[in-house]
Each structure stands twice: as C-alpha cells, then as structure tokens.
Amino acid sequence: MAVITTPREAELAAALKMRLLGFVDAKATPVGPDAGIDVVASRALAQVKWEASKTGRPALQRLYGARGARTDKDLYFFSLAGYSDHALAYAQEHKMFLCQLRVDGSTVPANHFAQEKARFDEISRQTATVRTPAEESLHKIMHFLLLAGIIACPIIFGWIGLVGSLGFLVALAVSGTRNEEYLIRTGQKKIK
Known part of the structure; x- marks a missing residue:
C-alpha cells in the first residue's frame, strides 16, 4: 500500500482494515462533517485521528456518544500517534x-x-476468505448452478452423470463448510 499522507487516506485505510476484520460492508463516510464517525459498517463504527499527538479520552468519548442508541455496534478507533493512558482506561x-x-x-x-480481535481474525483468515456482498451473491449463484447440474446430469447422462454429480456434491460440501466458517467469523452465526 502507498504511504498515507492525508486524513482521508487514513479513513480509507481504516475502512479497508475493518473489511479485513470481517466487516465486509465497512466504508468511509463522505468528506465533510461526520458527527464523530469516519467509517460505518452494519456491525461497527470507527473514528480515525491522523494527528501527531496521542489521542486522548475526549476523542473516544465523542465516538462513544456518536454511537447513541446503536449499542449493537462495535466501536473502533484508529490513531496515528497512539493513545493517552486516560484514553486506554x-x-x-x-x-x-x-x-x-x-x-x-x-x-x-x-x-x-x-x-483479541486480531488473534481471532488471524485464525479465521487461515480457514476462510472475506467476500464482499457482491462476491457472496455470485457465490450463491454458483451454488445454484452446481445444484442444477447435480440434478440434470443423472437425467441427461445416466450413470456417468451420477458419478460426476457426486463430485459436484463433494465440492459443494467443501464450499458450504467454508461459507459456514465465513458466517461465524463475520458474527452472522454464533459458535455453540
């Protein structure tokens, strides 16, 4: 990645990091007044401070206040210079x-x-890939086409088609396992 030189580039980098952390719909808010929120996602909000001095407690309090009643959203803060002891507390x-x-x-x-989030995501990254909503839709279409092929092959080609269909079933099962891991990693499915 290129060197970040502006606050906007920092916001875009934070949005990318959040997508890598499993918030696939994370995006930087438009340039201008942002009410204390620089990155939004369905399950998280973030603020970015691209300043030379450590981020203090008041900046974190503004993000916490900006969340308002949306208490189901995780709060992330990205800072260039780090954090004061009061901010950490x-x-x-x-x-x-x-x-x-x-x-x-x-x-x-x-x-x-x-x-802790970084550790969990490193484990998840080893077993599943992050898909954007568009990629997820394409993945579902591919599953449908595979299923249609599984049904059609035995009808059209007899026993040879049935053997080929079993191969498709194995591929579909493996893909389904990866999709389940994706749902767990993004918080859409809970581990029992």
Missing part, C-alpha cells in the same frame, strides 16, 4: 477496540480488545 471500560494506524496502512492493536 476509557476504552477498557467501554469495550472499545483501539488500533494504531501506521503510515503504510498497517495497524497494530493498541489494547486488549483489539489484540
């Missing part, structure tokens, strides 16, 4: 995920919640 108290955003676009977890 506030984030711990309110279960906020703090990340330090580097100039190359990479991030470093800055508190316990972000570290």
Whole structure:
C-alpha cells in the first residue's frame, strides 16, 4: 500500500482494515462533517485521528456518544500517534477496540480488545476468505448452478452423470463448510 499522507487516506485505510476484520460492508463516510464517525459498517463504527499527538479520552468519548442508541455496534478507533493512558482506561471500560494506524496502512492493536480481535481474525483468515456482498451473491449463484447440474446430469447422462454429480456434491460440501466458517467469523452465526 502507498504511504498515507492525508486524513482521508487514513479513513480509507481504516475502512479497508475493518473489511479485513470481517466487516465486509465497512466504508468511509463522505468528506465533510461526520458527527464523530469516519467509517460505518452494519456491525461497527470507527473514528480515525491522523494527528501527531496521542489521542486522548475526549476523542473516544465523542465516538462513544456518536454511537447513541446503536449499542449493537462495535466501536473502533484508529490513531496515528497512539493513545493517552486516560484514553486506554476509557476504552477498557467501554469495550472499545483501539488500533494504531501506521503510515503504510498497517495497524497494530493498541489494547486488549483489539489484540483479541486480531488473534481471532488471524485464525479465521487461515480457514476462510472475506467476500464482499457482491462476491457472496455470485457465490450463491454458483451454488445454484452446481445444484442444477447435480440434478440434470443423472437425467441427461445416466450413470456417468451420477458419478460426476457426486463430485459436484463433494465440492459443494467443501464450499458450504467454508461459507459456514465465513458466517461465524463475520458474527452472522454464533459458535455453540
């Protein structure tokens, strides 16, 4: 990734990081007044501070207040310079995920919640890929076409088609397992 030089580039980098963390619909808010929210997703909100001084507690309080009644959303904060001790304590108290955003676009977890999320996501990344909503729709269409082929092959080709269909079933089962892991990783399905 190119070097980040502006606050807007930092917001776009934070949105990308959130998509990699499983918030596939994360996007940077439009340029202009943002009411304390720079990145939005269906399950999370984030603020980005691209400043040379450490982020303090008041900035985190503004994000917490901007969430309002949407308490089902996780709160993420990305800061160039890191966080003050008061900010770290506030984030711990309110279960906020703090990340330090580097100039190359990479991030470093800055508190316990972000570290745990990073560990979980590293495990998830080893077993499933992140799909955008458009990719997920295409994946569903492919499943439908595979299922149609499984039904049609034995009818058209007899026993040879049946053997080929079994191969499709194995591929579909493997793909379904990956999809289930994706749903668990993105929080759409809970682990029992």
